[in-house]
Amino acid sequence: MDHVTPLALAYDAVAAARQVAATAAMRAADQDRDQGFPAEDVADLARLGLLAAPVPSMAGGAGLGEEPGARRLAAVLRLVGYGSLALGRLYEGHVNALQLVGLYGGPEQRERLFADARDGHLFGVWNTEPPEGGLTLEDGAGGLRLAGVKTFASGAGYVTRALVTSRGPGGSGTLMLVVPLKTGTRADLSAWRSHGMRASATGTLDFAGIAVAAEDILGGPDDYFRQPDFSGGAWRFAAVQLGGIEAVFDVWRGHLAATGRGGDPHQLARLGEGAIAVEGARLWVERAAQAVSDPALPPERVVALVNLARLAVERAGLDVLQLAQRSVGLQGFLRPHALERLSRDLATYLRQPGPDRALTAAAEEILRAGGRAGDLWDGAAA
Numbered sequence: 194m195d196h197v198t199p200l201a202l203a204y205d206a207v208a209a210a211r212q213v214a215a216t217a218a219m220r221a222a223d224q225d226r227d228q229g230f231p232a233e234d235v236a237d238l239a240r241l242g243l244l245a246a247p248v249p250s251m252a253g254g255a256g257l258g259e260e261p262g263a264r265r266l267a268a269v270l271r272l273v274g275y276g277s278l279a280l281g282r283l284y285e286g287h288v289n290a291l292q293l294v295g296l297y298g299g300p301e302q303r304e305r306l307f308a309d310a311r312d313g314h315l316f317g318v319w320n321t322e323p324p325e326g327g328l329t330l331e332d333g334a335g336g337l338r339l340a341g342v343k344t345f346a347s348g349a350g351y352v353t354r355a356l357v358t359s360r361g362p363g364g365s366g367t368l369m370l371v372v373p374l375k376t377g378t379r380a381d382l383s384a385w386r387s388h389g390m391r392a393s394a395t396g397t398l399d400f401a402g403i404a405v406a407a408e409d410i411l412g413g414p415d416d417y418f419r420q421p422d423f424s425g426g427a428w429r430f431a432a433v434q435l436g437g438i439e440a441v442f443d444v445w446r447g448h449l450a451a452t453g454r455g456g457d458p459h460q461l462a463r464l465g466e467g468a469i470a471v472e473g474a475r476l477w478v479e480r481a482a483q484a485v486s487d488p489a490l491p492p493e494r495v496v497a498l499v500n501l502a503r504l505a506v507e508r509a510g511l512d513v514l515q516l517a518q519r520s521v522g523l524q525g526f527l528r529p530h531a532l533e534r535l536s537r538d539l540a541t542y543l544r545q546p547g548p549d550r551a552l553t554a555a556a557e558e559i560l561r562a563g564g565r566a567g568d569l570w571d572g573a574a575a
C-alpha cells in the first residue's frame with residue numbers, strides 16, 4: 194500500500210553519492226578492461242541506500258528526484274559519474290527504470306518492483322536494438338514469449354531487472370516490459386571492445402524464448418515514447434556526463450599544479466576556458482532538470498530545452514577534453530595517468546543517440562514559438 198514515510202526527509206542521498214564516488218574513483222582503473230564491471234561499487238550503491246533511493250516517497254521510499262528541480266538527483270548523478278562514468282551510466286539506467294515503473298506501473302507492479310529495488314536488484318533500461326532482429330513479443334500456443342535481442346545494453350549479465358521495449362504481438366505498438374534475469378545468463382559482451390566505458394558491460398542480451406506474463410507489461414503501447422518524459426529524460430545522462438567532465442577538469446588542474454606549469458599564461462587561459470565550460474554545463478543540467486518538473490512549460494518546449502542542454506553539455510565535454518589534452522600533453526595519453534582513462538570514458542559516453550536531430554528539433558520548436566527570446570523558456574509566457 195502506498196504511504197508517506199519520514200525516510201524522504203532523513204536520508205542524505207548526496208552524502209551517500211559522495212561516499213560511493215570516492216571509492217569508485219579508486220577502483221575505476223582496475224575495472225578499465227574488456228569484461229570489466231564495477232561490482233563492488235554497485236554493492237556500495239545498494240548498501241548505502243542509493244538503489245532504493247528513487248523509490249517514490251508515496252511508496253515509502255526516499256523519493257530521490259521528487260525534490261524541487263530534481264536538485265538532489267542531479268547532484269547524485271553528477272557525483273556518481275565523477276567517481277566512475279561506467280558506474281554513473283549504470284545508476285542512471287537504474288533510476289530511469291524506477292521512474293518509468295512509478296509513472297506507468299500498476300499498484301501491484303509498483304509494490305513488487307520497488308521491493309526488488311530495496312532488495313538490491315539492479316535495473317536497466319534497454320531500448321537500443323540492431324536494425325534487424327530487435328525484440329518482439331509473440332503470442333503463441335504456450336502464451337506470450339520474447340524473440341530477438343537488445344544491443345548496447347549496459348550491465349548485460351549483471352542487471353537482474355531489465356526494462357525493455359519490444360514490438361507487441363500483431364504490430365500493436367511498442368510495449369515496455371520488466372524482465373527478470375539471472376546474473377551471468379544470456380549476455381554477450383564480445384562486441385564491447387570499446388575505446389572507453391569498458392567497465393559498463395554494455396553488451397547484447399538474447400531474450401529468445403522468455404515467457405512473459407501480463408503483469409510484466411508496463412503501461413500501454415508506445416507509453417515509453419510519451420513526451421516530455423522520453424526526450425526530457427536526457428537531462429539525467431547529461432548530469433552523469435557533467436560528473437565525467439568535472440573529473441577530467443580536476444585531473445588536468447592537479448597536473449598543472451603538480452608539475453608547476455600553472456603560472457604560464459597559456460595554461461591559465463586554457464584552465465579559465467575550461468572552468469567556463471564546466472560551470473556552463475552545470476547550469477544547463479540544473480536548468481534542464483528544473484524544466485522537466487515545471488508544469489507551466491508545454492511538453493514540446495521542455496523537450497526543446499533538454500535537447501539544447503544535452504548538446505551544450507556535450508560541447509562542454511568536447512571542449513574540456515581538447516583543452517585538457519593540449520595542456521597536459523603526451524603525459525595525458527600514457528597509462529597510468531588518470532587523464533588517459535578519464536578522457537576515453539568521457540569521449541565514449543558523450544556519444545548519445547541522434548545529436549543532429551536533437552539540435553534541429555529544438556531549433557524547429559524555437560522557430561515555431563515566435564515571441565521574444567527571453568520568454569522562450571518562461572512557463573508563464575510560453
Ligand SMILES: Cc1cc2nc3c(=O)[nH]c(=O)nc-3n(C[C@H](O)[C@H](O)[C@H](O)COP(=O)(O)OP(=O)(O)OC[C@H]3O[C@@H](n4cnc5c(N)ncnc54)[C@H](O)[C@@H]3O)c2cc1C
Pocket residue numbers: 282286317318319320321344345346347348390393395541542544545546547548549550
Ligand atoms: C557506454 C554506453 C552505454 C549505453 N547503454 C545503453 C543502454 O543501457 N540501453 C540502451 O538502450 N542504449 C544504451 N546505449 C546506446 C545509446 O543509447 C545510443 O544508442 C548510442 O550511444 C548511440 O550513439 P551513436 O553515436 O551511434 O548515435 P547515432 O544516433 O547513430 O548517431 C551517430 C551520428 O549519426 C547521426 N544520425 C543519427 N540518425 C541518423 C539518420 N537516420 N540519418 C543520418 N544521420 C543520422 C547522428 O546525428 C550522429 O551524428 C549506450 C551507449 C553507450 C556509449
